[in-house]
Amino acid sequence: MIAPPPAGPVPYEKDYALALLADMLRIRRMEEKCAQAYGEGKIRGFLHLYIGEEAVAAGAVRALKPEDNIVATYREHGHALVRGVTMNSIMAEMYGKREGCSRGRGGSMHLFDAGVRLYGGNAIVGGGLPVAVGLALAARMQDEARVTACFFGEGAMAEGAFHESINLAALWRLPVLFCCENNLYAMGTALDRSESQTDLCVKAASYGVQTLKVDGQDVVAVHEAAQEAARAVRAGGGPFFVEFQTYRFRAHSMFDAELYRAKSEVEEWKKRGPLHTFSARLKAEGKLTEEAFLALDHEANAEVERAVAFAEAGSWEPVEDLLLDVHSPEGRP
Amino acid sequence: MIAPPPAGPVPYEKDYALALLADMLRIRRMEEKCAQAYGEGKIRGFLHLYIGEEAVAAGAVRALKPEDNIVATYREHGHALVRGVTMNSIMAEMYGKREGCSRGRGGSMHLFDAGVRLYGGNAIVGGGLPVAVGLALAARMQDEARVTACFFGEGAMAEGAFHESINLAALWRLPVLFCCENNLYAMGTALDRSESQTDLCVKAASYGVQTLKVDGQDVVAVHEAAQEAARAVRAGGGPFFVEFQTYRFRAHSMFDAELYRAKSEVEEWKKRGPLHTFSARLKAEGKLTEEAFLALDHEANAEVERAVAFAEAGSWEPVEDLLLDVHSPEGRP
Amino acid sequence: MTTMSYREAMRTALREALAGDPRVFLMGEDVGRYGGTYAVTKGLLEEFGPERVRDTPLSELGFVGAGIGAALGGMRPIVEVMTVNFSLLALDQIVNTAALYRHMSGGQFSVPLVIRMATGAGRQIAAQHSHSFENWYASIPGIKVLAPATAQDARDMLAPALADPDPVIIFEHAQLYNTEGEVTAERQADIRTAAVRRPGTMVSVVTYGGSLPKALAAADQLAADGVDAEVLDLRVLRPLDTATILASVRKCRRAVVVDEGWRTGSLAAEIMARIVEQAFYDLDAPLARVCSAEVPIPYARHLEDAALPQPAGIVAAVNAVLGR
């Protein structure tokens, strides 16, 4: 019962459309390299790939303004990259190098970048939600027209943290954009084994929050929905919940035998891949040629190679600095 | 905007109706005495009175069968009493005596009685909810036709524990009867400052749970609703949520200056008092005379006096037994 | 110099903080309309309005996390968790978010958050409401933990806690709220050092928070008996002022640690470990501790009394380490 692949006109100028495509490609190529580097032992720890879900980060993050905040999960490479964290510093982070966006201390699950208001990467499922509510509260109390976008998986919605956070946001009408990436599984647990209410928008609406459900494999649909939702939040309408229906093509992490889903299901979903379906639409509209696609792909790959070189050339934080930043310098005991 | 006092015919035989009335009276008189004993320093710690809410315990607990489980809160004197914990052992517990239903170790907030399947008294808001779900799970796994009734305040519904518990119960279709005592305040926090969704049945229904909303000041309405809900649960329909709309006439606990609500509001609600409105209805139907009422009241007071005497005559657990029951005897290190 | 209760001192500090910095706000269950479960925040809603004194829903994890976010977002929140008992529900946010943020982000983000909570037993409110988890909090890198034990310290320690760029937790023992003390206009306390509350020479009694009055009472009794005990109030539970502890122990050569936490794994154990690591050769006798019995704190008064540290137990422990 998987829907047909996303189709239909792309309501954007060519350049804008290609930028969306380029972002998705950059995520894809970067992560493919990460998987390879993981195999080589260059990247370690937990690595959660976003492959298959790129349309969500590409379409949603681009709907935000520079002054907006982002709070993400351990599956946040795409969000970080689209938000403007350099691929160099992301890759260096995964390599554990001091030039990484978190100084090599965080790794894949903990990408931070104050410069683009990326408040992390959080490896506790649901852990970012209350923080996002607080960021929104701070914005409201300081009269800043800032949206705080919080990404989380559908699995996180079973956590008490979700309930407490969305209730608080709705009660206080805070400018939070709840971005649920419903990829149908939480590790190996399918949505209908995790939530008694599988219509996640119904669940969110029960808090009195506006909602939208959208095909997360269609970067156009994602972008439109995120823009509409962000506009509503910015206009003071209180929090907004968007369910992006998506799918991860890879294992949950590098330690997953994928016993819980059929290969055929994955194959079916791959027909709905965000990259090739969007490319096809652009080609059909004459906004993209195969050469142009290859050029974009080449650029993405080149960026990845540069990032790997940057990461390889990076330095290790000196062991003497182990205790640096446990406290702020002014607050250091 | 407070509804008119409960009215209308009482669909019960005289004896049955009087038993409901007697239960409410027993709770009321017992608690009035507790308040007095608190003033005298005989009872200490936290004491949360149920006065004003008696119809809920009287009507709901009587809808349960002996094999059903009850999980309650720190405001559980009424539930314990109606369930069949003796007033003697409740009073002794509040006096801290060894003859108390929890050996004097629990006090007002921690009444336990294995004999009547009362699993406490719990002083952590929301803390009983997951336990109730587990009790229901155990019943289901052991093929026991047991309903687990869990009482909690509307304030508890903001807690993550509520969300996680009702989701699990709904997902696994467990025989839990969720009994929400909506007395409009959580300490000093009014419902609309606590929940973005003030229609609690809407909230519960979003989990796919059946719901009923009922006038908690009307013991008939309470009893009917609880019976209907318990029947549905027992029939295997999964969890059921009942909102009992009620009001506490007294302060939250003995340390509450009641700054958060107007005296006039309390006075208005007192017109909806469960005792006098039910008595009036019974009298109107000829099921109760003033003499009969006084006789019941006298009986209740006499029971209270006996309970106080029992508590006064009780003994202190020897200090040498302090560590008893930290572990079971078989498991004692 | 005025005399005020610990409660008033804390309220004064809160009022000064709210008045002095528009970024400061107060948030927690019933801090506003109810006036605070221990009446500490009474009147502040009326004075500062509902934007700055925020009643929250019952959702400890959520509003503590929101405090973290608000701190990250440029505010200076003071979050009240009604009591340490309920803070377990928020512990994930405190540990996994507040405490780790700065280091894990490579130093990019600080969380200037203050969390206040009442702690301790002694009022017959039974097992679920009588915990002391100061030891747990004091073991978490990335946060600071304070335990003002006097009215002066209650007034004094909030401002530097707010000025600190990192998360600070303040424990207020519920039994202290009604105690009275002198409070000077100028600030006396910092958030780095322990305080010698009673100088002495024969034994160092190390304590903090709600046990301080008990330790002082014990010292008085001991004095009458010819034992000159020094009473040290840790005041800051993380980072511990080890230098002051060691100085006192080196002087007295014997020490007893008094801590309302359950004995096993108590903060007292950490104090003892530091002493034995660093001042072993200065000790003339085994160290001892007076802690709570390892039992859920019972409701009945006599049992609760028996479960908690008491002056008589402190006196006995001191006499034991003195070989008397």
Next chain:
Amino acid sequence: MTTMSYREAMRTALREALAGDPRVFLMGEDVGRYGGTYAVTKGLLEEFGPERVRDTPLSELGFVGAGIGAALGGMRPIVEVMTVNFSLLALDQIVNTAALYRHMSGGQFSVPLVIRMATGAGRQIAAQHSHSFENWYASIPGIKVLAPATAQDARDMLAPALADPDPVIIFEHAQLYNTEGEVTAERQADIRTAAVRRPGTMVSVVTYGGSLPKALAAADQLAADGVDAEVLDLRVLRPLDTATILASVRKCRRAVVVDEGWRTGSLAAEIMARIVEQAFYDLDAPLARVCSAEVPIPYARHLEDAALPQPAGIVAAVNAVLGR
């Protein structure tokens, strides 16, 4: 006698438990279809079906509480909390319900619940996933805490934990899952006693869980250097087997405690406190401990290594207490 991995040993124990008692069931995140995040429960869903191997939603507080309720209701649940890191979300239920129930109810209700969780660092999974909170759990009256460190113990300790009428928590250090060991058919371990893993005479190295292999490696190095260290595996973290600890320390007269917890407030501190309380006069030197640095565990390998106890650090600490 067969050789098997710690993971297989634990799975064998789980399988035996499920097969042996219809009241036993397994519940937790991804214990079923996924096969367990550390593959410990792999195959059990297929063998015992979804009623007895239950995948739960992501809701640690809820399903741990449900485990408590199920135990009260007559079942013998084994709840897997994926890792100790997430157990903070469930801590309120563990402390305020499971641990207190029996005492608080005047002895009426027992909670025969087993909670298993992976713990520890060492795999570069960074600050939020590398905690060791065994010390916190080991301080809670009313529960027992186990930390099997060998395949044999992993197989052996589950059955007595299930037979115990009260809550038992089992910590499995994630670094141990792939370690191999001999496992005999008959049960060797109980849930009361510590085990001497390497007898020695010159210094007692007290440790547990994931630090045991490191302590043994250090002892080997020390032996090559003429130092005969005894290695004691606590195995049971609550209640501590103090008698065995004291016997070892009294024999060796010097001790080093190795514990992956953060130094301040570590379980090591408690061990040291007990030794200094009860065996002070038997000590020839200050006690020492080797713990984790007080820092959120960093991702980068070299920093993680630097943050955690390592054999070289243990060797150095032993040499120091020996004055070498």
